[in-house]
Every structure is written in structure tokens, then in C-alpha cells.
Amino acid sequence: MKEHLENVFSCKLDYWKVYHEFRKLYPRFGAQDAQNFIEFIEKNGGIHSEQIDSTDQSICKLLFQTKLMHQNYEKFHDILLIDATYSTNHFSTPLVVLSGIDENYRNILFGLVLVNDETLNTYTWVLRTFFQLNQKKPNLIVSDSDVSLCSAIAAEAKSSQHRLCSWHVARNLRKNFRFLKNDDPQDLEIKEMIFSLPYERVSEVFEGNCSKIIAYLKNKELKKSYEYLENLLTTKNKWAISQHPLIFDAGVITTSRAESCNALIKQYVNSKSEISDLKEFVIEFEEKYIFSNEIAQKSISLIENTILAQEMKRFLSTNSYFKQIEEFGEALAYENQVKEDQERDKTYLVWRAEYPNKQREVKVGDRIVCNCGFFERIGLVCRHILRICIYDNVKSIDKLRIMDRWRMTRDKEEGLHFTLFELRNVYEKKLAPLDVIQK
Numbered sequence: 001m002k003e004h005l006e007n008v009f010s011c012k013l014d015y016w017k018v019y020h021e022f023r024k025l026y027p028r029f030g031a032q033d034a035q036n037f038i039e040f041i042e043k044n045g046g047i048h049s050e051q052i053d054s055t056d057q058s059i060c061k062l063l064f065q066t067k068l069m070h071q072n073y074e075k076f077h078d079i080l081l082i083d084a085t086y087s088t089n090h091f092s093t094p095l096v097v098l099s100g101i102d103e104n105y106r107n108i109l110f111g112l113v114l115v116n117d118e119t120l121n122t123y124t125w126v127l128r129t130f131f132q133l134n135q136k137k138p139n140l141i142v143s144d145s146d147v148s149l150c151s152a153i154a155a156e157a158k159s160s161q162h163r164l165c166s167w168h169v170a171r172n173l174r175k176n177f178r179f180l181k182n183d184d185p186q187d188l189e190i191k192e193m194i195f196s197l198p199y200e201r202v203s204e205v206f207e208g209n210c211s212k213i214i215a216y217l218k219n220k221e222l223k224k225s226y227e228y229l230e231n232l233l234t235t236k237n238k239w240a241i242s243q244h245p246l247i248f249d250a251g252v253i254t255t256s257r258a259e260s261c262n263a264l265i266k267q268y269v270n271s272k273s274e275i276s277d278l279k280e281f282v283i284e285f286e287e288k289y290i291f292s293n294e295i296a297q298k299s300i301s302l303i304e305n306t307i308l309a310q311e312m313k314r315f316l317s318t319n320s321y322f323k324q325i326e327e328f329g330e331a332l333a334y335e336n337q338v339k340e341d342q343e344r345d346k347t348y349l350v351w352r353a354e355y356p357n358k359q360r361e362v363k364v365g366d367r368i369v370c371n372c373g374f375f376e377r378i379g380l381v382c383r384h385i386l387r388i389c390i391y392d393n394v395k396s397i398d399k400l401r402i403m404d405r406w407r408m409t410r411d412k413e414e415g416l417h418f419t420l421f422e423l424r425n426v427y428e429k430k431l432a433p434l435d436v437i438q439k
């Protein structure tokens with residue numbers, strides 16, 4: 001075809017350029033290519049759904065979900081991130097990435113959708129199909145401000161909260177208020193106020209700043225600008241952190257997680273790829289995911305193998321023990337320093353590596369105590385104390401305060417109820433608790 005065209009136009013043509021222009025006008029997947037990919041998904045226990053174009057019977061939208069994606073959505077469907085990415089195949093069809101966050105705070109994929117355009121109809125099809133295949137709706141959806149996508153979310157996920165990515169909103173604000181001058185102190189002050197609106201955490205400050213900004217723009221008779229801002233403020237609960245309704249969001253305020261998924265996809269496919277080239281991405285992404293699950297499992301078992309954790313395991317009920325192991329894991333992210341070293345008592349400062357100013361004091365004497373209030377509120381050992389236990393290589397729970405109510409007890413009639421002293425005897429003699437009781 002290329003040679004033919006070159007002969008016709010009697011000039012050299014860049015094949016890909018021509019092809020891209022052609023595909024932009026007629027986005028379609030190659031029938032065999034799409035079929036190959038569908039077979040791959042089916043063979044691996046995944047599910048898919050297509051929309052067929054009525055004019056030429058070709059596939060114009062393709063949603064697919066591997067078994068792992070389906071399972072992950074089943075477990076972690078509370079938060080759904082939606083983001084479109086481009087240049088992943090030579091058919092110039094955008095790829096819509098549906099993703100979320102697992103229990104380890106890692107990015108997980110829920111589904112990928114190849115679409116021929118980004119109209120309201122298309123996004124409606126994407127959401128409707130996805131919810132039909134999964135039978136569950138998220139509590140929270142985070143997306144960019146694409147008008148078609150937003151309308152589709154409003155219609156198809158009425159029960160879900162919708163948030164706009166704060167970063168995208170800030171970027172749009174930057175574009176729209178670029179004209180305010182940096183060398184005019186008043187302009188500059190207002191400009192900085194505008195740019196920080198999405199991230200402001202205190203509601204009163206947010207409201208105060210909005211009034212100041214609008215008054216300033218009105219005073220300067222910048223009609224377009226204040227109308228733009230007033231209009232944006234009608235959806236402030238979707239993009240301003242201080243205005244978000246208080247619901248579980250795992251701290252997600254931007255689609256940056258979705259974008260990091262996109263960046264990963266781009267390592268496998270580009271604007272010259274076939275649809276079926278996504279296979280490799282899907283396989284490797286899921287292999288890595290399963291592998292990193294194993295690593296997480298291993299680091300937990302490292303903590304559990306410490307003598308202190310083993311003693312806790314014998315002392316605590318199963319769930320309070322798990323709570324304690326969680327604190328143990330957190331302790332690994334902390335640092336410490338000696339504050340005072342007296343004959344009998346030693347005082348440490350303990351802080352999380354990222355927050356050096358938020359320090360807690362742990363006193364080591366007859367008992368090890370902390371001023372964070374965790375023991376008072378929860379009745380277990382806090383991460384700060386555990387940090388010092390790791391540092392000082394504390395092997396016994398003797399010096400730790402644990403509320404009696406969390407102890408492993410059984411029905412008193414069975415007699416399986418023992419004191420710390422008995423427990424230590426059991427532990428030292430390496431007897432099973434049952435042996436003591438039956439004596």
C-alpha cells in the first residue's frame with residue numbers, strides 16, 4: 001500500500017504518519033488481533049465484553065478483566081480510580097484503566113478497556129458493562145475532570161461519591177490564572193491563594209480565601225475569571241480537600257496512582273503495538289503482584305519469628321495478637337535517640353522517619369511506657385515502645401503493659417485461664433498450656 005501511495009503521489013511517505021492519520025479517522029481494532037487477545041483472556045479464566053459496530057461488524061470497544069483483576073475488585077472495590085491513557089496501540093484507540101488499592105496500599109488493576117472514542121456514550125458503556133460484570137459499585141470514584149466521564153459517573157454510579165483529581169484541578173487553575181503577574185505583590189498573593197485551593201485542609205481558610213479571591217477579581221472587573229471560579233466552586237466538594245465529605249478514601253486525592261499504572265503499561269506497549277501486545281504487560285504485572293504478596297508475607301513472618309512476638313502470641317488472643325503484630329510492623333518505620341540516661345531509667349525520643357518533628361517519649365524503667373496514649377486507648381503495646389524493644393533487643397513481655405482483657409482465655413469451666421506468671425512457667429518449661437491445666 002505504501003509503495004502504491006508513493007507512486008500515486010510520487011513522493012516518499014512516512015508509513016506510520018499516514019497510518020496514524022487514517023486510524024484517527026477510523027479507529028478500529030484488527031479483527032484477528034483482537035480475537036487473539038480475547039482468546040488469551042478466556043484461556044486464563046478472565047472475562048470480557050465487546051461492543052460491535054453495526055456498520056461493519058467490527059469490535060469498537062473491548063473491556064476485559066483477568067481472574068486476578070476480578071478477584072481484586074471483589075475484595076477492594078471500595079475505591080475505584082478511572083483514567084484514560086493514549087498511544088498504547090497502532091489503532092489509536094484510548095485505553096481506559098480501572099484501578100484501585102489493595103490491603104498493602106499497592107496499586108491493583110480492576111480492568112482495562114479499549115475504546116474507539118471518549119464520548120458520554122462510550123463512558124456510559126464502560127461503567128455499565130464493568131458494573132454488570134462485577135455486580136458491585138465502589139464507595140468512591142476518583143477521576144480527572146473529563147466532562148463525558150463525569151456525566152457517565154453521575155448517571156451510572158449514583159450511590160458512589162465522586163472526586164476529581166486535585167492535581168488536575170490545580171493544573172487547570174494554573175492555566176486559567178497564569179495571567180496574574182508575579183511581579184505585582186497583590187496579584188502574586190491572590191495567585192498563590194488560587195493555586196493552593198485544592199490542597200487547603202482547613203475549611204475556614206478555604207472559604208475565607210475563596211471570598212478574598214472573588215472580591216479581588218470582581219474589583220479588577222475580570223468577569224471571565226471570577227465566573228470561571230464561581231462555576232468551579234459549585235463542585236468544590238469534589239476537588240477541594242477541605243470540602244470532601246468525611247468517608248474512607250485511603251488518603252487518595254489524585255489519580256497519580258492510576259497514572260503510575262499507565263506509565264507501567266507504557267513500558268510494554270506504544271503507538272505501534274498490536275492489541276495483543278498487552279498480554280505481556282498483563283502477565284508480568286500479575287506475576288510481580290503475586291511475587292510481592294509473597295515478600296509481604298515473608299516480612300510478617302520475620303516479625304513473628306522474634307522471641308518477643310512469640311511470647312505475645314502465647315499470651316494474647318488471636319485477633320489482639322494480630323493487632324500487636326501490625327504495631328510491630330509499623331515500628332520498623334520509626335527511628336529513635338536517647339534523650340536522658342539515668343541510673344535506673346532511660347528516656348528515648350521516637351519518631352517516624354518522615355515526620356522528625358512528631359516525637360514521642362518512651363521511658364524504660366521497671367516498665368516501658370510511652371506518652372502517646374495508645375495503651376490508655378487500646379490496651380496494647382504501641383509502635384514506639386516496640387521500636388525501643390527492637391533497638392534494645394527486649395525479649396520478654398515482662399516489662400510491657402498489656403491489658404488483661406486481651407489475654408488468651410477460654411471458658412473458665414474448662415479452666416483454661418492462667419496468669420502471666422503461670423504463662424511464663426509454661427513458656428520456660430516449653431509445655432503446651434493444656435498440660436498445665438490438666439495437672
Ligand SMILES: [Zn+2]
Pocket residue numbers: 360370371372373374382383384385
Ligand atoms: Zn507510643
